[in-house]
Amino acid sequence: MTSTLSRAIAGYPNRFDPGAASELPETLRETIRRRDEVLGPGYTLIYREPVEFVSGHGAHLIDRDGHDYLDAYNNVPCVGHAHPHVAEAVSRQVATVNTNTRYVEESLVAYAERLLATFPDGLGRLSLACSGSEANDLAVRVAKFHTGGTGIIVTRWAYHGITSEVASFSPTLGAGSSLGPNVRVIDPPDPRLAPPGVALAEHMRRQVRGAIDDLERHGFRLAALITDGAYSSDGIFTDPVGYLKDMLEEVHAAGGVYIADEVQAGFARLGETMWGFSRHGALPDIVTMGKPMGNGMPISGVVFRPEVSDEFGRNVRYFNTFGGSSIPVAAGAAVLDVFEEENVRQRVLENGTALRKGLEEITKDSAHVAEVRGSGLYVGVEIVEDRQAGEPDRARAEDVVNDLRDRRVLISGTGPAANVLKIRPPLAFTAADVTRFLETFAEVAKARL
Amino acid sequence: MTSTLSRAIAGYPNRFDPGAASELPETLRETIRRRDEVLGPGYTLIYREPVEFVSGHGAHLIDRDGHDYLDAYNNVPCVGHAHPHVAEAVSRQVATVNTNTRYVEESLVAYAERLLATFPDGLGRLSLACSGSEANDLAVRVAKFHTGGTGIIVTRWAYHGITSEVASFSPTLGAGSSLGPNVRVIDPPDPRLAPPGVALAEHMRRQVRGAIDDLERHGFRLAALITDGAYSSDGIFTDPVGYLKDMLEEVHAAGGVYIADEVQAGFARLGETMWGFSRHGALPDIVTMGKPMGNGMPISGVVFRPEVSDEFGRNVRYFNTFGGSSIPVAAGAAVLDVFEEENVRQRVLENGTALRKGLEEITKDSAHVAEVRGSGLYVGVEIVEDRQAGEPDRARAEDVVNDLRDRRVLISGTGPAANVLKIRPPLAFTAADVTRFLETFAEVAKARL
Structure with a gap:
């Protein structure tokens, strides 16, 4: 199916590849099949293994098996899921x-x-x-x-x-x-x-x-x-x-x-x-x-x-x-x-600063991170092949995104080369959420960055 | 204010004329003034005396004073207000x-x-x-x-x-x-x-x-x-x-x-x-x-x-x-x-037919009604100066709309000449609602049609 998709669609950051569906659990595969049948090829999922959530609170989303995911991506539920x-x-x-x-x-x-x-x-x-x-x-x-x-x-x-x-x-x-x-x-x-x-x-x-x-x-x-x-x-x-x-x-x-x-x-x-x-x-x-x-x-x-x-x-x-x-x-x-x-703006300022500082600390010696940038709770981490040359490294960025997802932390990618980690949690993100995020990110960075 | 409005805006059927606001109750006038201040001239109200509702059920809307209005106009709350x-x-x-x-x-x-x-x-x-x-x-x-x-x-x-x-x-x-x-x-x-x-x-x-x-x-x-x-x-x-x-x-x-x-x-x-x-x-x-x-x-x-x-x-x-x-x-x-x-479609068919038949009966000898038309719960009544000549009579149509509003029945107007009564109630419209509508319409028709 991928081969018939235009570059524009295939270029969407962190897009699920329907051609890889055979590796998914049977029930998920069947839901995606039914979904494709009624919604058609224009409806793109994200992650190598797409995910479904049945409830949420604060910056947390819960899947069908009761697993807690830390949502560091969704801006719509700004004051928190199901506030x-x-x-x-x-x-x-x-x-x-x-x-x-x-x-x-x-x-x-x-x-x-x-x-x-x-x-x-x-x-x-x-x-x-x-x-x-x-x-x-x-x-x-x-x-x-x-x-x-x-x-x-x-x-x-x-x-x-x-x-x-x-x-x-x-x-x-x-x-x-x-x-x-x-x-x-x-x-x-x-x-x-x-x-x-x-x-x-x-x-x-x-x-x-x-x-x-x-x-x-x-x-x-x-x-x-x-x-x-x-x-x-x-x-x-x-x-x-x-x-x-x-x-x-x-x-x-x-x-x-x-x-x-x-x-x-x-x-x-x-x-x-x-x-x-x-x-x-x-x-x-x-x-x-x-x-x-x-x-x-x-x-x-x-x-x-x-x-x-x-x-x-x-x-x-x-x-x-x-x-x-x-x-x-x-x-x-x-x-x-x-x-x-809840004085949301102040919380965003404080936790955003902590988040960015933590990311800078974790990645400061990485050959594959060109920049950590952003303000408040909007952070971009630019992933490159080599810090000196600066060539975008989309594959590595998507490895990071999916490694995080496998550890139940949600982010995605952005930028024309899809090589910028997009970290944009609900504004309900707490200091404890920052800690969990950084701990998980550090694990992934060890292998990938 | 009306004089600065284009014909296109002034032509909107059953539009409230802000120039007539001085005739309204003080509290309503003040709310409209504040409304104009923040929303600007693009936000049009309807009826000569605009109305505010604080609750609803079925095809009924309730104003601040507890008055029950029969809603024969709103299609959005199709299965009934606040179902x-x-x-x-x-x-x-x-x-x-x-x-x-x-x-x-x-x-x-x-x-x-x-x-x-x-x-x-x-x-x-x-x-x-x-x-x-x-x-x-x-x-x-x-x-x-x-x-x-x-x-x-x-x-x-x-x-x-x-x-x-x-x-x-x-x-x-x-x-x-x-x-x-x-x-x-x-x-x-x-x-x-x-x-x-x-x-x-x-x-x-x-x-x-x-x-x-x-x-x-x-x-x-x-x-x-x-x-x-x-x-x-x-x-x-x-x-x-x-x-x-x-x-x-x-x-x-x-x-x-x-x-x-x-x-x-x-x-x-x-x-x-x-x-x-x-x-x-x-x-x-x-x-x-x-x-x-x-x-x-x-x-x-x-x-x-x-x-x-x-x-x-x-x-x-x-x-x-x-x-x-x-x-x-x-x-x-x-x-x-x-x-x-609730078998909504069947209810629409039955009550719509009763509504149309009743309107035909009430208006069959009126010199000012060219046609009652429609299907289900979508009915148009075309108001003309004279049934033979067929010239649209917008003023008369708007008199009917506003007389009905004053008797707490809501409809509006449509058509290029704004002379067609637009009767389009929630699909929750009951047989009793049809009866109340027709009784009120007959009173208004006696004076206007």
Whole structure:
């Protein structure tokens, strides 16, 4: 089956190879066979031996045999799997009523006020949708309407979602999914890619300027620069900060807007701030958010500067049936409760720092680790053939991922060469979880790194 | 505020006019003011006096003062507001675990098998997403990939959703949202629009053929014809049936595919069958579904003929974080349980017939009712200035809608002239609900129709 898959699909990090299914336990093999029959070849599993979970709590997932896995990968259950406060809020709402934004909903208004209060002044309007893809789709639609332009700038291996529009500026989807003629790509903010003697901020500024020039030369006026605050699919680049302001100057000078895609970086993932862009001291025109927003309940959002969005609102009908309906809003509000009650951001900062320091310590003498990077509870470990040459080593990275999985610790891979370990646990990750993670990682590193 | 709104927005049926807010009770006015502040002008309320509900059961919604409203409008809570079986399934799942399709999920496989079993042979693959918009976006993306064409045919006032791509073939969104150059519109299947002596099936066939010719003349090969099985926004046209097969012959002859948008018509809404297209004896290439699928939980789906979807699946990465995750799937499965246990389709057929007959009886001598039409629990009542001339009477239709709302019965309007009463209750609508509806409608009709 693998042979008929395109490189783009086969290139997905840590993808389960259906051709290897014969090595799996009989019951798992049979479930996967039935799954393929109804879902078809587009549904990719991960790990050499895929896994099924029947319950969870905190950063822990439990399989059918009662084994406890440490989840260091899933960002959606941000305050923890099956968090009781969120579960209770959803249970109450689903047993009470679920109306939509055609009706007055005090709970929606209160939630919007509360969420907007986490943003800097100037970002004053909220629209709600179901998925990060819908959020980014709406953001770009509004950006095009507002600017009159259509040009889009993204990073080289960016992922922003899977609607037709958003896929057209998500190069990570690979050759099977064409980029739009109106799309230009730039390097992610990897300081190693800047020319000798050129600071990162200047390198990023020049790239944006160059992309705008090239768009204009082809008749496209700039609509938006959109970047993922953690550059997740590019390989996770969170530091240094500050260059974003330089990029935005070029974007605004060309009449475009900046969309901060906070689907990954938002909700305190990076520890220092609630929103990734704040670390740069920059003010976006539009901010999108999704995955962790409802701790698993489908809810996403777009926050706008009113000057950018209100004219669209007055001229274009936009009604999202589920976006802003009572159940997702109840989940979103409960997540904000937990952020306050458990001081989630502070926990992320502390445990993230401990996690990164531990990884640096374990890998400091490894010939196969080029960098440990990240912020808060988003960490990337770049695996290479040789630290000097720096050639990506995907096979070794996937060995590490699967060795960890066999020891019941879940991470995955990312980056254009799929050679960056992606460590992105629920924000419920505790100090004890950090310890278990590092102990297990050290065992695997001994053999592989 | 109204004066700055475009015609497209102002044209939305039964839209609340913010300019009239000063007539509302103080607390409601204040909530609406706060709402406008955080959500902006794009968020439209309905009714002259908007309403808020704090609980619900069956086809009933309860406001803050304890008043019981009969809901004859909302299709999302299909098995009834806050249905206990669905609430229990969601509550259990949200307190247990929520994983996604990167992991094996027996519950997802079982649900997919069960849902696909409601489709005719040949429609064998399911993809899951969050909203009807995402479903239609994916459907068209697959259709374009499969056919190599880009041309889209829709009905004149169709609504298929709000992603950038789907909005480009949703003419009901109005002038603020441009149709794509690759989009052609045809009349809905309103027998009155066929030329004298031409049968509806022949009229529809000719229109499809004409649209294909025009697309080809402009260099666009056909990708898909997509139609809403109830032609909701066109004004609700469910009968006669049969013409769909004629349309499909033209579509297939041109190398295109047919997408049945069952977001409105699906899940037994039309009473006779689980899926609207089955009433025509036709087999679509792709079927999309959404709103009622999870009784309020955000979940949508796309069902494909494998020959149409598998090549896309092998070549294009598509991962929908929430689509197919445990909580929405639990809701979807619980809805199917209720369909079986309560024999929902049969109830829809019986109560829908009683509802339509009652409406026909009440309006049979009215000078202002051109037609009562529909199937199952989807009924349209076309309001005109005069039955002979047939000029649409939007103002009268909105008077009826708001008189009913003041008597605590909820419906709304539809159609390009917003003059068709849209009666589309939860499928939990009982015989007693039909009686209450007809009694209230008769009172309003006495004054208005």
